[in-house]
Amino acid sequence: MTIQCPQCSTDYVRRAHREGVLERFASLVYIYPFRCQLCTRRFRVLQWGIRYAKQLVDRRQFERIPARVLVTFSGDRISGEGVVTNLSVRNCALQTATPLSEGALLQMRLQIWDRKPAVTIEQAAVRSVRPSSVGLQFIEFQGGESHRLGQFVSGLLGLPAFKSIPG
Ligand SMILES: [Zn+2]
Structure with a gap:
């Protein structure tokens, strides 16, 4: 079924x-x-x-998929760049040389397509900091950005383009 x-x-x-x-x-x-x-x-x-x-039944609500996405981010007195190594539509793992602390709030720009504007995550929160990577949860999107991220994730999995959502 x-x-x-x-x-x-x-x-x-x-x-x-x-x-x-x-x-x-x-x-x-x-x-x-x-x-x-x-x-x-x-x-x-x-x-x-x-x-x-x-x-x-995994407690994690969203499954992360391996990816390689360049990202820039900025927040309160922080800015930097890095690489997202896996992601779902609501969280990701980030490798960056910029020190980030748990609870920090960032705006992130994911350069997921070569010739299209970056996908902007209006607000993401740092949830875990490990030597190898930082875990982030996406909290707020504007406009159709969440949908664009969904399209990217479905493309990574080779799924058919997913239906546009009204509103
Ligand atoms: Zn759905």
Whole structure:
């Protein structure tokens, strides 16, 4: 059974962690939450007779895909550049020589296509700092930038171009 996102109709979706009592009960009758990996919509699907082993449901909501994207960023008294080594539509790992600290807020510009303007992430938060890479969560996008990032991710996976979302 292929599960499709009701909003953008991709089948690149991921079983989401259950939230709250209602979803725990719902799973008893085979209704499970999913998260679209392109447009980020969360939705529930009836999967009659299917049981998930608890440990198979990753707490991470979005799967990161290996990539190599040049990025520039700036924030409060910080600016720099680096390379994104893997990403999803809501987070990424960044390699940079610029020291960043947990909790810092950055505007990021991802140069994902050669001849097109960079994808701008209006606000991203530094969530983890390791010697090898920095983990960032994307918090705010403007205009169609989130959709452009979704197109890039679906292209990395060789998925068909994903449907435009109204609004
Ligand atoms: Zn979707």
